[in-house]
Amino acid sequence: MAILAGRPSDPSYVESMLRATDAILRAREQADFTHDECHHGRADDSAALNYGTYYGGGGEVPGNLKNGRHTEILEALVSNPDLSRMASFADGELLYASDVCH
Secondary structure (H helix, E strand, O other), X not given: OOOOOOOOOOOHHHHXXXXXXXXXXXXXXXXXXXXXXXXXXXXXXXXXXXXOEEOOOOOOOOEEOOOHHHHHHHHHHHOOHHHHHHHHHHHHHHHHHHXXXX
8 A cells, every 4th residue: 555645735845854864964963873783684785773663572571672772872863853743744644544544
C-alpha cells in the first residue's frame, strides 16, 4: 500500500520540514558513524539506528533499545518539535488511510 498524503496546507509546515532536515543532517555529523555502522546489510553507506522499545530476540520482558554513544543524539531528534510535527501528520494520514481501506 502506498499513501501520497502531501503535506498540510499550513505555510509554516515547509519551514518546519527545513528545520527538521537541518536537525537530521547535524545529527549525522555529530554521530561520527564508523565504517561498520555505515556499511551493513540494509543499505550501503547509510547509517541506521533503532530507537524505542524492543521485545523479541529471546528476551523475556520488553526493554528500551540501547544506542550507546548515539543515545543523546537520538533523544534530541525524538524531542525535536519539527520532527514530531512531521511524524504526527504521517500518523494521522496513515490512520485516515486505514479507515478508508476498511
